[in-house]
Amino acid sequence: MFDFGIITSWIHEFLTSYLPLGLATFLECVLVGVCIILLYVVIAVIMIYMERKVCAAFQCRLGPNRVGPWGTIQLICDMIKMLTKEIISVRKSDKFLYNLAPFIVILASVMAFSCLPFGRGMSVLDFNVGVFFLMASSSIGVVGILLAGWGSNNKYSLIGAMRSGAQMISYELSASLSLLTIIVLTDTMQFSEIVMRQQDGWFIFKGHIPAVIAFVVYLIAGNAEVNRGPFDLPEAESELTAGYHTEYSGMHFGLFYVAEFVNLFIIAGVATTIFLGGWMPLHVSGLDGFNHIMDLIPGFIWFFGKAFFVVWLLMWMKWTFPRLRIDQILTLEWRYLIPISLVNLLVMVIVVVFKLHF
Secondary structure: OOOOHHHHHHHHHHHHHHHHHHHHHHHHHEEEEEEEHHHHHHHHHHHHHHHHHHHHOOOOOOOOOOOOOOHHHHHHHHHHHHHOOOOOOOOOOOOOHHHHHHHHHHHHHHHHHHHOOOOOEEEEEEEEHHEEEHHHHHHOHHHHHHHHHHHHHOOOHHHHHHHHHHHEEEHHHHHHHHHHHHHHOOOHHHHHHHHHOOOOOOHHHHOHHHHHHHHHOOOOOHHOOOOOOOOOOHHOOHHOOHHHHHOHHHHHHHHHHHHHHHHHHHHHHHHHHHHOOOOOOOOOOHHHHHHHHHHHHOOHHHHHHHHHHHHOOOOOOHOOOOOHHHHHHHHHHHHHHHHHHHHHHHHHHHHHHHOOOO
16 A cells, blocks of 8 residues: 655655755645645535535435535535625623634644544654544633633523533543543554554454444544534524524634534544544455455545545434433433443453453
8 A cells, every 4th residue: 555655755855955954844844734724624615515415315305406516616605605704793702712712623623633644654643642632632622612602791602612511521531431442452542553453454343342332432422522413402503593603703603613524524534543444445354356456445545435434424323313402411421321431441451451352
């Protein structure tokens, strides 16, 4: 499988041959930042289009189909509209916190997005505590949500922010325990190493029952952590208008909107990396011809294909189940998912110690 590290090493050698090391490193950082932002925007556009089409399919509708072929230009029009809309100031709000909140949310999302290994040699941040760094980065987003609710000086926004904070902090525990289950199996927190350990089989297949349970728990907890249905109580339209971003308009609202969709992709990308082999192709023992054909498909196509499949599963979950009450959401986490995750982690430890895995 092609290693994109060859290209990045060539770019580094080319720049350092003509520029001082400090300036070359600065240009590389700028180039990587531009690439991440562009990919972030592209993923956001794809996710919004996919959400509209998947939602329409589940509700027996067509979705956007007027502007451009299959409604693809509709997204561009909506983006231009969002960029040009007036940002309305709220009286008696905390101006500093009100304006700071959406940038904290988008910053946390971009930092977590930068940790995803899109292919071999295509990792921006790949170090020995990668999983820990991603969980820490994504956790910052709840601070922005709480600031948005408090700074808006609106009781509906504050209620939505408190609901979201309680929900996100709670479900981070079961999501982290699910990832810790696979960390116990691999003995590393580096994303590239976790993917390389799946050369001979994805963990969803060779990690025994604890890996399957951890995968299911992670999908449920990840969906709740990004406030997606049926866990979208912080944005309950019938009760709170739009929840913590009720008072936001223009690009400020756009930042919340984009971050929510990309956060969904981040959840899917982490699930792909940890449980579904990341950029590793599908191999079947004994079928060498089939395995050779699978190896011809580039790694980043494998990664995005698996990630969007997981996104489709999460959207299926949203448009199938009704919205839960706040007590049901917290009961599901503290009474069921946390105990299941703890027992599952213990079972995985036993599997590893006695070498019961494949």
